[in-house]
Amino acid sequence: MIMPMSSAPSDQFLDGFLSEAVRNLRTEAHAASPDLVTMLYSFNRLAVQLMHEVQVHPEKSEEVVGAVLYARTVQSTQAAVLLLEHGLPSQAQTVLRSALETLFPLAAMAKDPRVATELIASHNADRRTLADRIKQWKHPDLRAAVPLTDAELDAIVKSPARATNIFATAKLAGMEDWYHTLYTIMSFAAHSKMSDLDKHAVADADGALQGLQSEPIVEGQGKVWLWVVEVQLAAMRSTAQLFDLKEWEVLANSRWQLLHAMAKKGDLFSPPPRAT
Numbered sequence: 001m002i003m004p005m006s007s008a009p010s011d012q013f014l015d016g017f018l019s020e021a022v023r024n025l026r027t028e029a030h031a032a033s034p035d036l037v038t039m040l041y042s043f044n045r046l047a048v049q050l051m052h053e054v055q056v057h058p059e060k061s062e063e064v065v066g067a068v069l070y071a072r073t074v075q076s077t078q079a080a081v082l083l084l085e086h087g088l089p090s091q092a093q094t095v096l097r098s099a100l101e102t103l104f105p106l107a108a109m110a111k112d113p114r115v116a117t118e119l120i121a122s123h124n125a126d127r128r129t130l131a132d133r134i135k136q137w138k139h140p141d142l143r144a145a146v147p148l149t150d151a152e153l154d155a156i157v158k159s160p161a162r163a164t165n166i167f168a169t170a171k172l173a174g175m176e177d178w179y180h181t182l183y184t185i186m187s188f189a190a191h192s193k194m195s196d197l198d199k200h201a202v203a204d205a206d207g208a209l210q211g212l213q214s215e216p217i218v219e220g221q222g223k224v225w226l227w228v229v230e231v232q233l234a235a236m237r238s239t240a241q242l243f244d245l246k247e248w249e250v251l252a253n254s255r256w257q258l259l260h261a262m263a264k265k266g267d268l269f270s271p272p273p274r275a276t
Contacts, residue, residue: 023086029085032218033222036229040229043229043236044074044077044081046236047074047077047235047236048074050248051071053248054067054243062113062115062242066116069109070235073099074232076095077099077231080099087216087217089221090189090199093185093190097183097186100179100182103175104166104178105164105169107175107234108169108170109242110173123161124161125162126163127156131156131157134146166179166183175234200212237256
């Protein structure tokens with residue numbers, strides 16, 4: 001284990017979060033939330049196993065889209081863990097917010113497979129947004145890098161395709177509480193709101209700025225580890241429902257019960273209610 005942050009030589013972090021010392025923080029980060037870390041790694045193994053066991057039928061768009069959404073969700077949760085292990089909890093929340101943006105449509109699709117058709121159709125709405133931005137580029141070199149004429153861009157901009165709405169998918173999935181809690185909380189970090197910027201400042205007892213936070217933070221990460229566990233479980237359950245994998249659905253629900261039992265005993269933070 002490396003020397004605690006409070007007593008580490010200042011030259012250990014001359015390269016900030018690219019310093020070699022940060023690469024060796026994993027043990028210290030795990031020690032700060034041992035129960036949650038153990039649980040996460042156990043559940044993550046199951047999440048990866050499910051990814052390899054899902055049988056996708058190419059002719060079923062809901063299975064193709066659902067499988068990709070699941071893979072993206074799991075990978076985003078794993079990216080959040082890597083950031084936690086490097087002492088970057090705010091950045092971990094930003095990436096975990098991205099995981100929710102794929103979890104919500106996945107969970108909505110598990111309720112109604114027709115959501116897959118809407119997601120596919122929304123691709124043209126994304127192209128419309130991009131085309132509109134390209135038309136506003138001022139620098140000639142930027143504009144020349146896109147092999148589309150103004151007429152072709154205008155045709156894309158006129159597309160009537162509907163964009164997807166993250167709240168609408170959360171609502172359809174029965175996860176409105178998740179949107180109003182976890183998603184909102186993590187949005188503060190993603191959008192650099194003042195309510196989260198204090199994480200990057202070092203203040204004295206009177207609140208006066210003394211410096212900028214340039215060293216890893218491994219204490220107080222517990223809630224974020226818990227959120228990662230919850231997102232992975234929700235993704236596993238939704239995927240099991242979409243692919244009608246009863247045993248996996250039972251397994252995911254049993255892990256939810258374990259999570260809530262530990263929270264009830266006070267061994268963990270209290271998690272938000274499970275989506276219905």
